[in-house]
Amino acid sequence: MSTHYPTPVTPKQTRIGWIGIGVMGGAMASRLISAGYAVTIYARTPSKATPLLSQGAHLVSSPAELAALSDVLFTMVGHPSDVKHVVMDTFLPSVNPNTVIIDHTSSHPGLARHIYESALEKQCYSVDAPVSGGDIGARDGKLAIFAGGDKDVVEWLRPLFDVLGKVTYMGGSGKGQSCKIANQITVGANLVGLSEGLVFAEKAGLDQGKFIEAVRCGAAGSMVMELFGERMIKRDFRPGGFAQYMVKDLGLGVDVEEGDEDNATVLPGAGLSKQLFSGMVANGDDKLGTQGIITVIERINGKLDKH
Structure with missing residues (x-):
């Protein structure tokens, strides 16, 4: 772990990127901003980002720009097809080495495994981390988070997960989705x-x-x-x-x-x-x-x- 991540996750130096600011995603991103993290967001409808911008979030014009500016990328979108488009078609061609992609969307385990392998080819990492707890859990930071991927990567991300709720490592890629x-x-x-x-x-x-x-x-x-x-x-x-x-x-x-x-x-x-x-x-x-x-x-x- 120390080879890839010599620096712990901290609000002062870890750059967060976020796509998906609906009921759940918006509340989760808000908690990270309140915890002092620098959060940059992309929104297809920029007006929906106003509450987060008022908290100090930054807005970019494309997912590719978001990927290039982030150390950790979060997605909380609707369907597996959305995950595939955002991660495979826009994030991975633009990410820097050692970027970590966290997908909070409820999606298909097979897709999570495919993203994991594709991220490794880009010298990056992915964690499938769907959540449970609804809007109240998202607002109060009491979500149950089910994480699949590399255990040491999940542990490195724990300071972020602790802001959002309680993370449980479930096993290799796809196990969080299962x-x-x-x-x-x-x-x-x-x-x-x-x-x-x-x-x-x-x-x-x-x-x-x-x-x-x-x-x-x-x-x-x-x-x-x-x-x-x-x-x-x-x-x-x-x-x-x-x-x-x-x-x-x-x-x-x-x-x-x-x-x-x-x-x-x-x-x-x-x-x-x-x-x-x-x-x-x-x-x-x-x-x-x-x-x-x-x-x-x-x-x-x-x-x-x-x-």
Whole structure:
């Protein structure tokens, strides 16, 4: 490690580049700025960068310029196709040797491995580090971060990860993404279960708030309930993560690619969760938060006043 990284990560000398300043990415970049890091950003819509610029971030006109000016590059974009375009087509042709690329996007493990190998050819490193914790976790620096890649590189990056949340090293490249898929399978099932519990409680004549209070300290309690229970009751569907991304994430677990049939895992619950979240998208609610899945359960039960 000392050969490639003689200088520890510090706010005074580590140059940060960031692409993807949506609900999650914007909050994460903001935390790094607040921690004293020099953060440079690229935004397709520059006006969306105004809050970060007011904190002291710098804005560049292209991803290539961003890559050339950064020691550590962060991406938090939407889909694997976006990751491939940003990293493979724009970052890697422009990076300096020993640059580290951190992809926080929920993406495909195979793509993460391809990026890792391509980065090594450029004498650079990549870490797949998807996160869980939603907008609140991003804002408060309490994200769960699942890291795949070289362990010593992840350790070198720890000062950055510690600003954002708690990092767990999962193994070689792609393992962070595999962990996030497993995470989403679990979260999706929890969201569906919580939605059904709330809908049943209401139809049974229970006060939904009292129901949550009664069960939250028992076996039914979960972080999903803590994050989203009150939001569901109050019809607060502002996104911490878009419903359309949950469909994408669950698809990474249940959709079998041609030629990979022997490695497929049978996941009936995840398949049902994907179908229900796809119902949200079909209803035009793709940009609502994942807690909006309760609207699908309500529709099935004849309640059409979803918002």
